[in-house]
Amino acid sequence: MVALRLCFAFAVACGLCACQPHDQSGQGAAADAHAPASAPTPTAYPYCKEGASPATCVNLHDPLNPYEFSAVDAARVDLPLQAGGHSAVATSLKGSHVAFNGILVQPSGRLYAVGGPGLAIAAAPSETATTWHVASYSEFADILNAITFQDDKLGFAVGGAGQILRTRDGGEHWENFNRTFASYKDPQRAALTFEGAAYAIAFADPAHGVVVGEKRILRSTDGGQTWDPVAQPLDGIALQRVQFTDKQHGWAVGSSGTVLRTDDAGAHWTAVPLGDSDVHLMGLSFSDTAHGCIGGGYKVWCTTDGGAHWAAAELAVPANVDTSESIAITQLLMRDAQQGWLLTRDGLIFHSSDAGQHWALWMDVVKASQGKLQGVELWGLSLARERAWAAGEGAVASPRPGGDEAALSLDSSPLLLSWSLQP
Numbered sequence: 001m002v003a004l005r006l007c008f009a010f011a012v013a014c015g016l017c018a019c020q021p022h023d024q025s026g027q028g029a030a031a032d033a034h035a036p037a038s039a040p041t042p043t044a045y046p047y048c049k050e051g052a053s054p055a056t057c058v059n060l061h062d063p064l065n066p067y068e069f070s071a072v073d074a075a076r077v078d079l080p081l082q083a084g085g086h087s088a089v090a091t092s093l094k095g096s097h098v099a100f101n102g103i104l105v106q107p108s109g110r111l112y113a114v115g116g117p118g119l120a121i122a123a124a125p126s127e128t129a130t131t132w133h134v135a136s137y138s139e140f141a142d143i144l145n146a147i148t149f150q151d152d153k154l155g156f157a158v159g160g161a162g163q164i165l166r167t168r169d170g171g172e173h174w175e176n177f178n179r180t181f182a183s184y185k186d187p188q189r190a191a192l193t194f195e196g197a198a199y200a201i202a203f204a205d206p207a208h209g210v211v212v213g214e215k216r217i218l219r220s221t222d223g224g225q226t227w228d229p230v231a232q233p234l235d236g237i238a239l240q241r242v243q244f245t246d247k248q249h250g251w252a253v254g255s256s257g258t259v260l261r262t263d264d265a266g267a268h269w270t271a272v273p274l275g276d277s278d279v280h281l282m283g284l285s286f287s288d289t290a291h292g293c294i295g296g297g298y299k300v301w302c303t304t305d306g307g308a309h310w311a312a313a314e315l316a317v318p319a320n321v322d323t324s325e326s327i328a329i330t331q332l333l334m335r336d337a338q339q340g341w342l343l344t345r346d347g348l349i350f351h352s353s354d355a356g357q358h359w360a361l362w363m364d365v366v367k368a369s370q371g372k373l374q375g376v377e378l379w380g381l382s383l384a385r386e387r388a389w390a391a392g393e394g395a396v397a398s399p400r401p402g403g404d405e406a407a408l409s410l411d412s413s414p415l416l417l418s419w420s421l422q423p
Contacts, residue, residue, distance in 0.1 A: 083368035088419035099393035162194035210240035241284035253281035283332025285408030302356035
């Protein structure tokens with residue numbers, strides 16, 4: 001079931017699961033005399049360890065090529081959705097054709113979404129902003145899967161081949177960042193790459209963080225300055241989500257029903273048997289150290305005692321819904337000890353109000369659009385103070401020039417969904 005997440009996220013963008021690899025030669029497009037203002041600063045080897053010679057120090061990944069950078073200010077186009085007494089807003093970004101894998105709402109209200117192709121990072125200053133700034137840092141099919149911020153300035157995004165991007169100015173500029181070596185032939189380099197992709201990143205405190213993905217866990221003890229592999233056997237396993245509940249305790253979930261727990265800020269991990277090795281776990285969320293839920297396929301388990309015991313929840317799936325695992329749960333978040341939300345890949349939103357014991361369909365996004373949304377895929381979810389935000393991709397139908405309502409055109413676009421968290 002590892003292939004569930006490996007190929008689906010950007011099959012549309014790539015056309016194939018094995019997308020063309022990034023040209024690491026650093027040549028890229030023909031050089032322009034003036035690189036864009038928000039492009040990465042071209043520096044040969046900017047991340048050498050203290051005392052190392054820049055002439056002999058190289059990165060795990062070459063620095064981002066400033067001449068592959070592109071950006072667009074995409075105007076948001078909102079489509080109101082109504083179903084069963086519930087309302088939401090579907091938002092497309094006109095002029096952008098990336099697909100989103102993850103979304104984050106900062107406490108300040110600033111929004112970020114990541115995806116691809118092209119290592120895409122989109123940002124908006126607030127939830128009411130009329131435009132999003134969508135930047136791409138690669139000309140190839142490279143993708144980003146998740147984003148997190150330590151504070152308003154320091155943030156990280158992870159994606160294909162274990163790429164780790166870092167910003168130190170609140171997302172204005174990003175740099176390709178990881179361990180440095182004296183030579184590309186250094187055997188330790190192989191231990192710091194993912195065979196396919198990195199899918200999630202989380203920090204237990206400002207110093208300790210982990211990146212998880214295919215067959216590997218990387219850990220940092222210096223605030224993301226350097227990363228080291230964790231000695232955890234993950235043969236054939238793709239870890240999809242990771243979260244810390246405090247400075248010591250954390251959880252990770254993934255394929256083949258894998259549930260891992262750490263009690264020392266990610267240094268060591270212990271497998272927790274769930275009793276179902278067939279489920280591809282994509283959802284993980286603790287609202288506090290005691291209350292949390294995990295989910296995959298159309299199954300959810302929740303705990304009220306910090307993971308000592310997990311109980312299967314009831315997910316009320318309508319009779320006419322396709323329950324194929326490939327289009328099932330992609331994200332799950334608990335707002336607090338009682339309220340929770342989960343998404344499915346094909347646009348279903350479920351809600352729980354009893355600590356995850358029962359989940360009911362809150363909205364079928366495609367049906368609620370009354371035919372104006374097609375090809376919907378939802379991958380990212382973030383909860384702000386008053387609104388929930390989901391992200392993915394979809395085609396929004398709009399009248400063709402001339403106002404012929406019967407002749408609708410479909411423009412593939414990044415898709416955002418938002419709805420009120422108030423009763």
